[in-house]
Amino acid sequence: MKLICLKNHLKEAIGLCEKITGKNLSLPILNNILISAESNRSLKFIATNLELGIEVEIPAKIEKKGKITVAAGVVNNFISNFSGDASSASGQENITFESQNNNLLISTQNSSTLIKGQSPEDFPIIPDINTDNHIMIPVNDFISGLKSVWYSCSFSNIKPEISSVFIFSGKKPITFVATDSFRLAEKKFNYSFSELSPLLVQSRAVAEILRVFDGKEGKIKLSFDKNQINLELDNIKFISRLTEGVFPDYEQIIPKKFVTDVIVEKNIFINSLKTAGIFSGKLNELNIITGVKNNFLTLKTSSVDVGEHIVSIPAKITGDDIKITFNNKYVFDCLQYVLSSKILLRFAGEGKPLLITGAEDTSFQYLVMPMNSM
Amino acid sequence: MAIDYEKLWKDALVEIEFNLSRANFATWFKNTSISGYENGVIFINVPSGFVKEWLSNKYHKFIIKALRDINSNIRNIEYCIVAQTIPPVKNEQAKMASAPAHAEEQLGFNEFYADKEANLNPKYTFDSYIVGSFNEVANAAALSVAKNLGTAYNPLFIYGGVGLGKTHLIQAIGNKVKENNPENKVLYLTSEKFTTEFINSIQNKNxxxxxxxxRKYNFLIIDDIQFFANKLKVQEEFFHIFNTLYERNSQIVFSSDKPPKYIVGLEERLRSRFEGGMIVDVSPPEFEARLAIIREKARLKGYPLSDEILEYIASAIQENIRELEGALNSVIGQSKIKGKILNQQEVKDILKKNAKPIKTLTINHVIKTIADFYNIEEKNLFEKTRKKEIVMPRQIAMYLLREDLxxxxxxxxxxxxxxxxxxxxHAYKKINNSIKNNDRLNQELAIIRNILYEKSA
Incomplete structure (x- = not known):
């Protein structure tokens, strides 16, 4: 294998791949990136941990075809710190890759580096699926859908279906949902894909998808079968296993009746929660008290070790007075995903969930259960 | 051609293992199995797309050779991805430990967990049921019912005092049966709920x-069956449902606070049916079992309590597991409010407020209750009369005073x-002898005792 490519392309591709590599003791080759020069004009970087896989293609001038694998950490460290020729500050610098007996020789105008590699024979094959079954969705929306909900996934692996983000559409608007059974986040968009079957994507995979595709533009191609999804955008192809299982029938838990509605300014509420968070106890308890008469929402936190804090913020309140305790973090987590300047808090009563949504924009809904008050 | 898939695959794997490095073998052949055979094609289940690609591209030759050496009819292999249902458990405990108390205070969406159709609470399982000598028979019977649905003991009747885990046990059977075969139609409900539904159906004329x-269920669990007492219409309806289910070998499980014999106001035909299967009792746990239970509960709540305190709670609360848990909760709650771990004296003070006073029965109380029960005047009991309706209660009173007090x-x-x-x-001996063969007397005694102990509690 021998080829020439540009440093900034390399840096991006290797950076993306490095995070996907696996730390698998029985199969150490998963720590490697496969560098494959099989066509004339492009070079592929492939990495996988047997759960996820990524292929990044960059333009390159291939002089001799071939492939090689090298330790991802080493090559990434090298490329990202390598200053190369001081004269070309733009990063538009040519780098030559050459394989020599399973070793990778990287050379520039004035440097030469040898990185030990391994035979590409043992590198896993990234499974492909039939891409007939696919949808095209704006990558911004896809990322925003995942971002708005994925922090609500359960961290535990006991129930894989709730440590995943649930994506479904059909006749309904495409919807992203996640829950850890204490809170639930749902984001909807106003279009649907009749051909999309419900998907459960592991939260670990979601974290990587966000990292890889956040900030990109255009439409992402999402193809799927029973076990796997492929995401393709520009030069990047990302694959992930799907979670087997059935997401709980969550719509039944969204309350139909509410006893108190509160509308507050988003910024004021966020800042007040931040301050209150300093004083919340070990369990992050946050007492919320509504004052219907004077239209103030009172937040109260106290900690045995730190102190106490009470703040009242102006709000528009209708319904009954209510006093209820929540986990401060759970309430706070969702607020940045509410896309309107005013937040609507809908209390369903003691021991029942609180619904948080935008006063003007209801595409995002968040449900959180209270804590046992003591 | 009948093939033992498991054996075939095991033999083939031995062969394949020779040709591969250990690491490769462990990575790619873990969780694989043969799922079927049809017209010369063997179907192999693999856990993921990666494994499928790898086996079909790299090891296909090895696999087919190994299989053909064993069975020459095999011509080809199909690989099917079957996702693993067993999740990795490795980091679980570490994670659980890092989120203590959280689960206790934060309420969750319970609807996710309750099995709506069967009405079972998944938290009640055999795994979380602590077995001791006080309940081992009931536990064994329950396990055997879960294993041999409808054929082992039908109906199974479990009785015992309040808060001894009857509901836990019968729901555990339901959960186990569901787990064994999700196709089973299981329904758990309380007799109260059955009654309400029946009354509603009469009102709505359906x-x-x-x-x-x-009638569509093949496993019906009814809790607290004693509330059927004196509801004749409900009993009649239930009688027919019972018969239908029983004839079809559908399993039926009951729980009650007393054995069928002592449920007053239960129709004879229903009573005899309840007794037709197996009757087991759950008695109050002994000290060691109470300690085991409370230790487990404290562990689940993720709150450290010293052995002395646990032992103290287990010795202070004797009769009822639910109260045991309540006592533990109040100790933990108080510790949280005070922000420190309580010492033994403080725990004693808390439990003093909660614990029941020791039952005290007075002679007058016993006599009054018996007089009321037999509908005679108290003073009649003391009269020198040999009227039959007086003699009997008087002897019973004497017996109880001697036996219980x-x-x-x-x-x-x-x-x-x-x-x-x-x-x-003479009175004492007479009653003592009659109990052995007089059911009616037995029943009356049980009811009188019930009244006595309940009132004084």
Missing amino acids: TYSFKEKY SISYPYIGQKFGQRDHTTVI
């Missing part, structure tokens, strides 16, 4: 669909109008 609803014969005699102590001994 008794037919009510009957049909229950351990009062001396002469003192009892003195109480009952200066009678001789031999009269009392």
Whole structure:
């Protein structure tokens, strides 16, 4: 294998791949990136941990075809710190890759580096699926859908279906949902894909998808079968296993009746929660008290070790007075995903969930259960 | 051609293992199995797309050779991805430990967990049921019912006092049966709920669909069956449902706070049916079992309590597991409010407020209850009369005073109008003998005791 490519392309591709590599003791080759020069004009970087896989293609001038694998950490460290020729500050610098007996020789105008590699024979094959079954969705929306909900996934692996983000559409608007059974986040968009079957994507995979595709533009191609999804955008192809299982029938838990509605300014509420968070106890308890008469929402936190804090913020309140305790973090987590300047808090009563949504924009809904008050 | 898939695959794997490095073998052949064979094609289940690609591209030759060496009819292999249902458990405990107390205070969406159709609470399982000598028979019977649905003990009747885990046990059977085969139609409900539904169906004039609803289940669990007492219409309806289910070998499980014999106001035909299967009791746990239970509960709540305190709680609360848990909760709650771990004296103070006073029965109380029960005047009991309707209650009173309150014969005699102590001994012996073969007397005694102990509690 021998080829020439540009440093900034390399840096991006290797950076993306490095995070996907696996730390698998029985199969150490998963720590490697496969560098494959099989066509004339492009070079592929492939990495996988047997759960996820990524292929990044960059333009390159291939002089001799071939492939090689090298330790991802080493090559990434090298490329990202390598200053190369001081004269070309733009990063538009040519780098030559050459394989020599399973070793990778990287050379520039004035440097030469040898990185030990391994035979590409043992590198896993990234499974492909039939891409007939696919949808095209704006990558911004896809990322925003995942971002708005994925922090609500359960961290535990006991129930894989709730440590995943649930994506479904059909006749309904495409919807992203996640829950850890204490809170639930749902984001909807106003279009649907009749051909999309419900998907459960592991939260670990979601974290990587966000990292890889956040900030990109255009439409992402999402193809799927029973076990796997492929995401393709520009030069990047990302694959992930799907979670087997059935997401709980969550719509039944969204309350139909509410006893108190509160509308507050988003910024004021966020800042007040931040301050209150300093004083919340070990369990992050946050007492919320509504004052219907004077239209103030009172937040109260106290900690045995730190102190106490009470703040009242102006709000528009209708319904009954209510006093209820929540986990401060759970309430706070969702607020940045509410896309309107005013937040609507809908209390369903003691021991029942609180619904948080935008006063003007209801595409995002968040449900959180209270804590046992003591 | 019948093939033992498991053996075939095991033999083939031995062969394949020779040709591969250990690491490769462990990575790619873990969780694989043969799922079928048809017209020369073997179907192999693999856990993921990666494994499928790898096996079909790299190891296909090895695999097919190994298989053909064993069975020459095999021509080809199909690989099918079957996702693993067993999740990795490795980091679980570490994670659980890092989120203590959280689960206790933060409420969750319970609807996710309750099995709506069967109405079972998944937290009640055999794994979380602590077995001791006080409940091992009931536990064994329950396990055997879960294993041999409808054929082992049908119906199974479990009785015991409040808060001893009857509900836990019968729901555990339901959960186990569901787990063994999700196709099983299981329904758990309380007799109360059954009654309400029945009354509603009469009001709405759809008794037919009510009957049909229950007849479709092949495992029916009814909790607290004693509340059927004196509801004749409900009993009749249930009788028919019971018969239908029983004839079809559908399993039925009941729980009650007393054995069928002692449920007053239960129709004879229903009672005899309840007794037709297996009757087991759950008695109050002994000290060691209480300690084991409370230790487990404290562990689940993720709150450290010293052994002395746990032992103290287990010794202070004797009869009822639910109260045991309540006591533990209040100790933990108080510790949280005070922000420190309580010492033994403080725990004692808390439990003093909660614990029941020790039952105290007085002689007058016993006599009054018996007089009320037999609908005679108290003073009649002391009269020197040999009327049958007086003699019997008087003897029962003497018996109870001796048996339950351990009062001396002469003192009892003195109480009952200066009678001789031999009269009392005679009464005691007479009742003691009659109990053995007089069911009616037995039942009456049970009811009287119930009234006595409940009132004084």
